[in-house]
Amino acid sequence: MSLAFQLLGTDGTARRGRIATAHGTVETPAFMPVGTAGTVKAMLPQSVAATGAEIVLGNTFHLMLRPGAERVAALGGLHTFMNWPGPIVTDSGGFQVMSLKELRKLDPDGVTFRSPSDGSQHRLTPERAIEIQHLLDADIAMSFDECTTWPVEEPAAAFSMRLSMKWAERGRRAFQDRPGYGLFGILQGSTFPALRAESAKALTDIGFDGYAVGGLAVGEGQEAMFATLDTTLPQLPADKPRYLMGVGRPADLVGAVRRGIDMFDCVMPTRAGRTAQAFTRRGELNLRNARHRDDPRPIDAACACPACAHHSRAYLHHLIRSEEILGAMLLTWHNLHYYQDIMRGLRDSIERGALGHYIAAFEEEQGKGDIPPL
RNA sequence: GGAGGGGUGGCCGAGCGGUCAAUGGCAGCAGACUGUAAAUCUGCCGACUUCGCGUCUACGAAGGUUCGAAUCCUUCCCCCUCCA
Numbered sequence: 001m002s003l004a005f006q007l008l009g010t011d012g013t014a015r016r017g018r019i020a021t022a023h024g025t026v027e028t029p030a031f032m033p034v035g036t037a038g039t040v041k042a043m044l045p046q047s048v049a050a051t052g053a054e055i056v057l058g059n060t061f062h063l064m065l066r067p068g069a070e071r072v073a074a075l076g077g078l079h080t081f082m083n084w085p086g087p088i089v090t091d092s093g094g095f096q097v098m099s100l101k102e103l104r105k106l107d108p109d110g111v112t113f114r115s116p117s118d119g120s121q122h123r124l125t126p127e128r129a130i131e132i133q134h135l136l137d138a139d140i141a142m143s144f145d146e147c148t149t150w151p152v153e154e155p156a157a158a159f160s161m162r163l164s165m166k167w168a169e170r171g172r173r174a175f176q177d178r179p180g181y182g183l184f185g186i187l188q189g190s191t192f193p194a195l196r197a198e199s200a201k202a203l204t205d206i207g208f209d210g211y212a213v214g215g216l217a218v219g220e221g222q223e224a225m226f227a228t229l230d231t232t233l234p235q236l237p238a239d240k241p242r243y244l245m246g247v248g249r250p251a252d253l254v255g256a257v258r259r260g261i262d263m264f265d266c267v268m269p270t271r272a273g274r275t276a277q278a279f280t281r282r283g284e285l286n287l288r289n290a291r292h293r294d295d296p297r298p299i300d301a302a303c304a305c306p307a308c309a310h311h312s313r314a315y316l317h318h319l320i321r322s323e324e325i326l327g328a329m330l331l332t333w334h335n336l337h338y339y340q341d342i343m344r345g346l347r348d349s350i351e352r353g354a355l356g357h358y359i360a361a362f363e364e365e366q367g368k369g370d371i372p373p374l
Numbered sequence: 375g376g377a378g379g380g381g382u383g384g385c386c387g388a389g390c391g392g393u394c395a396a397u398g399g400c401a402g403c404a405g406a407c408u409g410u411a412a413a414u415c416u417g418c419c420g421a422c423u424u425c426g427c428g429u430c431u432a433c434g435a436a437g438g439u440u441c442g443a444a445u446c447c448u449u450c451c452c453c454c455u456c457c458a
Contacts, residue, residue, distance in 0.1 A: 059409085091409045115411090142409080215409095218408080246409040289404075320413095
């Protein structure tokens, strides 16, 4: 247990902090781009850093299958392997327990997966998930859990959550404490306040370097997600970072930070970028749409990313229509840059005690919608 | 000149007597995407439309056979291959 978290300030329930890891510090609230298979898709590591991201996420399950955790370790660990010298967090494979439901068998001890690529069998237990994350050299490791599906009946959610809590305890025992490295526990319990409370107590009793809220943004909707955060976050220790897993859209990030979340990861900016969607200060844009065909304007005039600095919507539209790789690259870059702009804005306004103003301005501008072409 | 093959919705291309406004693919028009089985997936895609298994016009052209034809017959037009 030696991942230092410093709480630098607060504004209401929102927090401004700093995490010190073996590979550098992370200013929070932070958005962590998803690099599942050892790459933030369509981005060079240095480009990811250029957007302002300080930490990226890798995945235990995917890297275990290919190229293999032992191989990554032999090649110097994930930082060296993917040339990302900064901090790395790794998901435990818990999300795949949900997303690969059809390809896995769950038992009290762990989960047996069939590989989506070649059908081969792979076993993940709470202990093995930690071992793999050690091999990958993740600065922040995550407990192996079962990401509970939604909707779910309360008894099933309770059963699933309690299993995850047992696994969290086993993972905690397997985790080797080293300076600059930490292990986070993951809360479950779906949208049931009593289950979330039970989960929070179970994890804080065990004691982790940080606490993640899992099992949200799986279909319950923003209102239910925020309601769950409202009742759950006060039960977590103030001196540890809080990570909302798999979230989200810009408005989700803003609302969750206001409620006291310090960290996020989400495929949204990268995946949406590869599928033609751009997030902007004035809402979302689908660059595949014909209306951009003759538009000489940038995606977002207020954005400093390469896509907005040097290229028109018409050109981006052309690249996407032509299935040119550069289209996916530029839109991914833009989305990640905009996400980091949001995080910078949130951190800055919390420091100044002006979060309320920031959010009001954010919501007003988002609500305006895109400026129509002349 | 002779022999053979073929002309199908923006394009390519199935269909070869009814259940065909016509399989697929591409292009086109939209939508979705939240700890990545995702550079993916879904819907629409002749015209009209009260958006309904409704009406109309359609499978080179014109006739014909048939209860019924994109599918069979006749003539014509055009394209391709091979032989002279």
